[in-house]
Amino acid sequence: MTSPRILVVDDESHLRELLEIALVKMGLDVDSADSLAAARQLLSQRDYALVLTDMRLLDGLGIELVHEVVASGKTMPIAVITAFGSADNAVMALKAGAFDYLSKPVALDQLRLMVRSALRVHASERNLSPSIGALPRSGVSNNKSAPPTLRLVGRSAAMQDLRSQIARLARSMAPIAISGESGSGKELAARDLHALSPRAEKPFVAVNCGAIPENLMEAEFFGYRKGAFTGAVEDRDGFFQAANGGTLLLDEVADLPLAMQVKLLRAIQERRVRKVGATTEEVVDVRLVSATHQNLAECVEKGRFRQDLYYRLNVIELHLPPLRERKDDIGLLAEVILMRLAILDLHQTTMTLSPAALQALQSYTFPGNVRELENILERALAFANDGIIEVCDLALKLSGVRHAEAFTAELRDPIGAEESAAAVASIMAMGEKLLEPAVAGVRTGANAGPGADILPPSLPTHLDDVERNIIRQALGRTQFNRTKAAELLGISFRQLRYRMQRLSIHEQD
Numbered sequence: 001m002t003s004p005r006i007l008v009v010d011d012e013s014h015l016r017e018l019l020e021i022a023l024v025k026m027g028l029d030v031d032s033a034d035s036l037a038a039a040r041q042l043l044s045q046r047d048y049a050l051v052l053t054d055m056r057l058l059d060g061l062g063i064e065l066v067h068e069v070v071a072s073g074k075t076m077p078i079a080v081i082t083a084f085g086s087a088d089n090a091v092m093a094l095k096a097g098a099f100d101y102l103s104k105p106v107a108l109d110q111l112r113l114m115v116r117s118a119l120r121v122h123a124s125e126r127n128l129s130p131s132i133g134a135l136p137r138s139g140v141s142n143n144k145s146a147p148p149t150l151r152l153v154g155r156s157a158a159m160q161d162l163r164s165q166i167a168r169l170a171r172s173m174a175p176i177a178i179s180g181e182s183g184s185g186k187e188l189a190a191r192d193l194h195a196l197s198p199r200a201e202k203p204f205v206a207v208n209c210g211a212i213p214e215n216l217m218e219a220e221f222f223g224y225r226k227g228a229f230t231g232a233v234e235d236r237d238g239f240f241q242a243a244n245g246g247t248l249l250l251d252e253v254a255d256l257p258l259a260m261q262v263k264l265l266r267a268i269q270e271r272r273v274r275k276v277g278a279t280t281e282e283v284v285d286v287r288l289v290s291a292t293h294q295n296l297a298e299c300v301e302k303g304r305f306r307q308d309l310y311y312r313l314n315v316i317e318l319h320l321p322p323l324r325e326r327k328d329d330i331g332l333l334a335e336v337i338l339m340r341l342a343i344l345d346l347h348q349t350t351m352t353l354s355p356a357a358l359q360a361l362q363s364y365t366f367p368g369n370v371r372e373l374e375n376i377l378e379r380a381l382a383f384a385n386d387g388i389i390e391v392c393d394l395a396l397k398l399s400g401v402r403h404a405e406a407f408t409a410e411l412r413d414p415i416g417a418e419e420s421a422a423a424v425a426s427i428m429a430m431g432e433k434l435l436e437p438a439v440a441g442v443r444t445g446a447n448a449g450p451g452a453d454i455l456p457p458s459l460p461t462h463l464d465d466v467e468r469n470i471i472r473q474a475l476g477r478t479q480f481n482r483t484k485a486a487e488l489l490g491i492s493f494r495q496l497r498y499r500m501q502r503l504s505i506h507e508q509d
């Protein structure tokens with residue numbers, strides 16, 4: 001098998017030679033060009049496994065080549081070499097579609113890592129295994145494996161567009177910032193991005209930046225050496241090392257304290273990390289994805305997030321629209337979630353939604369997005385009969401149902417009218433099935449005398465109040481440590497965070 005061929009474009013002969021030697025040592029074939037014109041000539045004759053170009057050339061800028069390669073529709077990765085400290089150029093090149101960048105002076109270990117991941121892209125695109133040492137070899141080269149299935153479900157135009165963006169971005173190393181309301185699918189989008197990338201075989205590590213105590217952050221991110229602090233009884237890797245070769249998702253990145261932001265920025269710029277208590281640094285090859293439900297640009301304005309880090313992380317933005325803006329997706333999502341729940345709960349059959357229940361969901365505003373839809377359906381399964389989920393089984397919160405008139409108007413088709421009126425009525429009634437615990441709660445409440453048969457004027461509001469009180473108690477007992485509070489309540493950190501957001505519980509409360 002012939003070796004992958006790389007094109008090096010640089011007008012400084014000593015740097016060109018250095019790169020050539022390093023690449024040949026990796027078992028690669030190399031062509032080189034000393035100008036844009038020479039590079040164009042070579043590119044018109046053949047494709048390369050990687051094009052590596054300096055940014056400043058005598059007859060123009062390397063970024064022109066990036067634009068040309070991207071515009072040509074060719075899938076070959078192109079990387080740029082930027083002057084020391086010129087973050088602007090690196091970001092500009094990534095935005096233009098460059099696969100990655102290296103800063104001068106070029107460190108050979110970083111060059112090797114970058115070339116290896118570019119070759120993985122090239123190989124995955126051609127479905128051939130690359131033929132150099134550190135990369136997986138395979139005897140039969142075109143043994144096509146099935147493409148990974150995207151888990152982000154949705155037929156709406158917004159979701160289709162998002163999926164094609166993810167497929168395109170999966171090939172590059174550009175840091176991606178995923179924005180969107182809580183529960184809208186940011187983590188799932190990051191997982192799909194990883195699954196579609198040439199890094200899919202390597203780890204995907206998701207870190208919840210808001211859940212790590214500040215004093216442990218550095219050790220958690222970068223690892224530590226034995227004896228670095230009390231309790232460090234052995235060497236430990238951090239998230240960066242754990243994600244080496246793969247993808248690191250910094251979830252809720254806006255929650256990072258400022259001191260940690262500085263350290264993270266350094267690690268991103270240098271592509272190296274130093275374990276706590278270590279004297280040397282190690283190179284890490286990690287694709288960074290960040291996510292937040294907050295407006296990061298606003299956090300920068302308020303001085304809560306460093307502008308330079310924002311700039312580094314926010315190279316390309318992916319936005320997850322809220323579920324209420326893509327109602328077309330609700331039916332399919334519900335189907336998929338019900339199927340998933342049936343498998344998890346070992347139900348024999350998958351439950352379905354009655355037409356009125358589907359319409360009720362489509363009229364709901366979903367403040368908690370897809371996660372809320374999952375919760376609603378999971379709860380509904382417990383109440384539904386005969387394999388059909390009715391509107392009353394959904395127990396939708398009244399505050400989330402748009403104006404009742406709008407809701408009924410939407411349902412005002414001649415066939416469904418009766419069912420629609422019943423739908424609204426049953427949301428109001430919230431179903432007998434839920435009443436028992438609530439009544440018990442009211443009976444023991446301060447306002448209710450023993451045995452008094454007082455019902456709350458609104459069951460959902462009442463249940464929210466009960467839940468809010470319990471969560472506040474747990475947070476009070478743990479000095480607002482959300483991880484510990486979640487443990488106390490027997491729920492996951494994510495579930496607690498979701499509930500706190502839904503019930504508007506804040507630290508300063």
Ligand SMILES: Nc1ncnc2c1ncn2[C@@H]1O[C@H](COP(=O)(O)OP(=O)(O)OP(=O)(O)O)[C@@H](O)[C@H]1O
Pocket residue numbers: 151152153154180181182183184185186187188189251291292293333336370371374498
């Ligand atoms: N388009 C989708 N298709 C299928 N499942 C989805 C979709 N979007 C979200 N989900 C599911 O909804 C739940 C919440 O999604 P996810 O954790 O990705 O949201 P998030 O935006 O990261 O939330 P948070 O901001 O709270 O961290 C998950 O169980 C996920 O599998």
